[in-house]
Amino acid sequence: MNIKAILFDHDGTIADSEQAHFEMWREVLHKYNVDLSHEEYKSQYAGIPTTENAKTIVENHSLDVEPITLVLAKTEITNAYLAKQAFPLMSGALESVRYFYEQGLQVGIVTGAGREGVNITLKNHGFEKYVSVVVSGDDVEHSKPAPDCYLLAADKLGRQPSECLAIEDTYNGSLAAIRANMKCIGVSSSHSVRDAFSKTVYECSDLGKATKWIAENVQLQSSR
Incomplete structure (x- = not known):
């Protein structure tokens, strides 16, 4: 090479940042009675854009919510975190x-x-x-x-x-x-x-x- x-x-x-992102997703999904495991997050969502993760989460957990709703909630939590500190x-x-x-x-x-x-x-x-x-x-x-x-x-x-x-x-x-x-x-x-x-x-x-x-x-x- x-x-x-x-x-x-x-x-x-x-x-x-992955632990922070994991905890943010857990916070978003708590509202929908989804107990996101670290294993599921790491194997399916880590390293994937929020928009794609939202679609997959809705499908995996049969949620009655539009993916964009999850995207907006995750983005709001992420922005609040980054407004206070860097990862x-x-x-x-x-x-x-x-x-x-x-x-x-x-x-x-x-x-x-x-x-x-x-x-x-x-x-x-x-x-x-x-x-x-x-x-x-x-x-x-x-x-x-x-x-x-x-x-x-x-x-x-x-x-x-x-x-x-x-x-x-x-x-x-x-x-x-x-x-x-x-x-x-x-x-x-x-x-x-x-x-x-x-x-x-x-x-x-x-x-x-x-x-x-x-x-x-x-x-x-x-x-x-």
């Missing part, structure tokens, strides 16, 4: 982003969620100077697991997909990168999630291990 750009997922990869960072996130930047690689963030959460992460955690491009679910018609967001990120960076390496924490996210003809590393603290990854070049439990593996096994080419 001759890599010139590293593309990070945001929620669950850079930002330690905390995953362990090793800033160090990993800084390392690849210092190696001369282009760094991007590719998320299936909205842009606002990423913007707040960049601003509040000092990522702005390291990140060259952000692509969110707002920027594409078809979000993850479709490849559109990763293809757009590569195009914005002026890179071929084969010159980019993605780092993802969910199966659907990894599928999006692989469908875009990118190599992908799966990073999750969950054994079951790591077991679900398919066609990733490496799976591990945290960004520190992922960064070390890339440094030792991938040919990194400075873009400067």
Whole structure:
């Protein structure tokens, strides 16, 4: 692999936000007598845009409510959270982003969620100077697991997909990168999630291990 750009997922990869999103969905669904389990959330909703999650939740639980009602409720809770604070960072996130930047690689963030959460992460955690491009679910018609967001990120960076390496924490996210003809590393603290990854070049439990593996096994080419 001759890599010139590293593309990070945001929620669950850079930002330690999945627990917060899980609790937000639990709050939304409590009104409809749905006791959302962490297993269901992680396997079906993590890494997927709110609009798609709302449709799936309505179908899975046979709810008598329009998906847009759930979307609006989830968005309101999320906005209230982000108005007070940024999501905390995953362990090793800033160090990993800084390392690849210092190696001369282009760094991007590719998320299936909205842009606002990423913007707040960049601003509040000092990522702005390291990140060259952000692509969110707002920027594409078809979000993850479709490849559109990763293809757009590569195009914005002026890179071929084969010159980019993605780092993802969910199966659907990894599928999006692989469908875009990118190599992908799966990073999750969950054994079951790591077991679900398919066609990733490496799976591990945290960004520190992922960064070390890339440094030792991938040919990194400075873009400067």
